[in-house]
Amino acid sequence: QLVDSGGGLVKPGGSLRLSCAASGFPFSNFAMSWVRQAPGKGLEWVSGISDSGDTTHYADSVKGRFTISRDNSNSSLYLQMNSLRAEDTAVYYCVKAQYYDYIWGLPNWFDPWGQGTLVSVSS
Amino acid sequence: EIVLTQSPGTLSLSPGERATLACRASQTVNSNYLAWYQQRPGQAPRLLIFGASRRATGIPDKFSGSGSGTDFTLTISSLEPEDFAVYYCQQYGDSLPYTFGQGTKLEIK
Numbered sequence: 001q002l003v004d005s006g007g008g009l010v011k012p013g014g015s016l017r018l019s020c021a022a023s024g025f026p027f028s029n030f031a032m033s034w035v036r037q038a039p040g041k042g043l044e045w046v047s048g049i050s051d052s053g054d055t056t057h058y059a060d061s062v063k064g065r066f067t068i069s070r071d072n073s074n075s076s077l078y079l080q081m082n083s084l085r086a087e088d089t090a091v092y093y094c095v096k097a098q099y100y101d102y103i104w105g106l107p108n109w110f111d112p113w114g115q116g117t118l119v120s121v122s123s
Numbered sequence: 124e125i126v127l128t129q130s131p132g133t134l135s136l137s138p139g140e141r142a143t144l145a146c147r148a149s150q151t152v153n154s155n156y157l158a159w160y161q162q163r164p165g166q167a168p169r170l171l172i173f174g175a176s177r178r179a180t181g182i183p184d185k186f187s188g189s190g191s192g193t194d195f196t197l198t199i200s201s202l203e204p205e206d207f208a209v210y211y212c213q214q215y216g217d218s219l220p221y222t223f224g225q226g227t228k229l230e231i232k
Binding site (some may be wrong): 042043044045048057061071098102104107108109110111112113114115116 | 139152154156158160166167168169170173174179211213215216217218219220221223224225226
């Protein structure tokens with residue numbers, strides 16, 4: 001099970017930190033990601049992190065502004081979002097991968113998904 | 124980056140009918156690493172199919188996936204009210220970013 005939290009209303013240029021609490025599986029064994037969905041729109045992968053946290057990946061749209069991290073001792077995933085823009089407004093979902101990292105050839109579909117947390121960026 | 128195009132954008136059918144949703148990739152999907160997700164209103168997406176044709180745990184056999192290469196299909200037999208939702212395909216065979224289709228909305232006719 002994945003429980004997302006930390007969303008809210010923030011002004012453009014502001015910061016927010018999302019959290020995801022995991023349970024029911026060996027969190028430290030699996031890569032994780034964040035996927036977002038703008039209001040009325042489709043799904044967009046945002047960022048991913050390996051099981052140990054040593055490897056991180058970002059979509060071009062958030063590179064340099066967002067930072068993904070994890071705390072395996074607390075089975076938690078985080079997304080630090082800085083320099084937020086109106087186009088970052090979305091529901092953000094925490095998702096579990098199937099393997100330890102995002103390596104070409106490893107079948108990493110997303111399951112399960114958290115319930116999502118809404119981030120609104122507006123003045 | 125692989126672009127996934129889903130068709131139709133909206134599909135209007137009646138309960139009891141069969142639904143066929145398509146997903147076309149801009150290039151071959153490695154090892155048929157393609158998934159389908161269902162998203163009901165106000166809910167998070169839920170995995171239905173992975174590996175193009177393998178049902179996820181707990182998914183009824185009225186959902187079936189097929190296809191290979193660049194063309195994939197999700198079929199839902201005998202639609203029930205809870206099946207009316209938005210469906211997304213996703214490829215995970217390429218390097219990141221994994222990409223999603225734009226979605227097909229299945230609505231009650």
